[in-house]
Amino acid sequence: MCCLPPRARDTRESLSVTKGLKDEMQRRRCSRADYSQKNISSTLKRDRDTFVRRSKCFPFCGRRNTTEEKICTFSTPLEERQKEREREMVYSLLSRAAATTTTTTTTTTQKWRSSSFPFPRKKKKGWNDANKENTGRRRRRRRRRGIRAVVQSSSTPNNPDDDDDETTSVIIVGGGLAGLAAATRLQKDNIPYVLLESSDGFGGRARTDVVNGYTLDRGFAIYLSSYEECNRIFDLDDLDLRTFYAGADVRFENRFYRVADPFRHTADALPSLLPEHKIGSPLDKVLVGLVRLQTVFLRVKPLQRESEKTIEERLSEFGFSDEMVDRFFRPFLGGIFFNPELTTDSRLFDFVMRSLALGENCLPAKGIGAMAEQLVGKLDENSVHKNAKVEEIKNVEDGAVEVRVNMVNKEGQKTTSIKRGKKCILAVEGPECDRLLGTKDKQREKGVGTTCVYFSCDKPYDAKNPMLYLDGEKYKGSKGGKKTLVNNCCFPSVVSPTYAPNGKHLCSASIIGVPSELSDEQIGERVKSELSEWFGESITSSFELLKVYRIPFAQPVQTPSAKGGGKNAFEQTCESGAMKNVYLAGDHRDAATFDGALMSGRRCAEYAKSNGMF
């Protein structure tokens, strides 16, 4: 048994370990031929284990602390600085030696560097526990690690073009909202990551183009101001949300009937109780109010409840008339879930009703794509890559994950690279997720589609009210009534003038499904002619087709499992079940909304973190 006081003993231990390491590195630099990752990591591991084992022999102060804590408790600032210098020397030795050998070895160095070797970290705790323990010491340690992460990324730019077989802590595949939320969460904790996005921009299904000065969202989409995760992650001032009118104008028998939110537009809602209002009976309107109240005051939130019902079943359970379902709910909810048959899980109906009751329909002033832009703007630019398509994912030794990436470099050349990660977050659409995992999943494989048609115009139908217009005649039962294309329509430039250049307006018309038999021009002509019946020639005569977006996979099918869907998205875990250390995020793991996608990404990052040491 050693008789030195604990502080002296620990200092001596740490010095002898680092000295041992230095010697080992010196020796190894002389014989680089056998300098393999295995040798290096096993030496490091052995030395670290020896250090931990020895340190555990010295319980003092009656506290059962980890080694790192013991050292911190008893070290003077001078000793602390000396230890820091020692550590840096070892790191730099390791880096220099590794830089002259294979890239794989560089990786090992980085791994150890980021795991605060030679001092083992405290056992990992749950995310919340870690947050609770936000002590000064922990903060200082984090800050130190943060500085190191920056140094690391600047000295070895995380560019996938640079070299093959690069390794990082987490590889995120997919730069949609889910992937970006995962990256945001990891970056917050200084966990090294690399995000690979196959297309030429970030945001996935939530992207926006600017065409001739018009802001065109890739498909008509709405930001609900009550989305909890969105509100948590975004700077709302920067998004500059502009609101729609709380309600809709429903087209029926050559005129519009207003269905208004009675709590926000009471005066407009009263006429809807009259018998001549053709969109549902007075009882239907009362029921709408009751449903809203119920979803707000339920103790358990809609998506956390159990359900094996479709929306259609839920509406009939409530007692809504067929007219109300066909004239209002089918076009309204069909426009949200791209499924006018209303076979979507009824929890999503409750979720939407609750969200509408608690918040408002909005558009960010710079378009839906502003959400992704805001997130990307806060990420380390060396860690996010577009035009980088992951072709293959596999597990390699030690449970690490290896991905093969095809990318286009800055010179426009196509290259292939291999990247390794301790963990991988797969944040791609359901079918692509199955392709990469080599699995088949009922819930993921099928999707619902939509087509969005944009026109420029001189004036909107109603310049004062930013309305959503619905076709109340399109559906008769689930089979459909009229053979028209347009389901819903709006003038985004009335919601936010930023959507169109000065003096002009933008009209957006949505079709459920993709009419593959029609060309863009044919779709444009048919939609314009339908809208001229809605709004009159005086409005549509100035319509000029700007763009047609065909989106065959807008959302996964969200049928409850008891009705032929797969395992329900809200009950899924982060585990892929098919590959080790590969976790799944994306809207097929939660409600297929902006909020659900963001939540799934954050959850995955937290799970990956709590499930292993970075």
Ligand SMILES: Cc1cc2nc3c(=O)[nH]c(=O)nc-3n(C[C@H](O)[C@H](O)[C@H](O)COP(=O)(O)OP(=O)(O)OC[C@H]3O[C@@H](n4cnc5c(N)ncnc54)[C@H](O)[C@@H]3O)c2cc1C
């Ligand atoms: C037209 C439309 C309207 C919508 N309206 C609303 C709405 O009003 N409100 C709402 O809340 N939600 C709406 N949604 C749903 C919402 O947009 C999605 O649920 C959400 O954006 C999904 O995000 P995600 O990150 O899960 O997937 P995605 O956005 O699809 O992101 C996946 C990313 O992975 C990339 N990728 C795929 N394969 C690879 C690969 N092999 N390698 C690298 N990268 C890959 C893709 O390019 C993509 O960028 C709408 C969706 C659409 C299409």
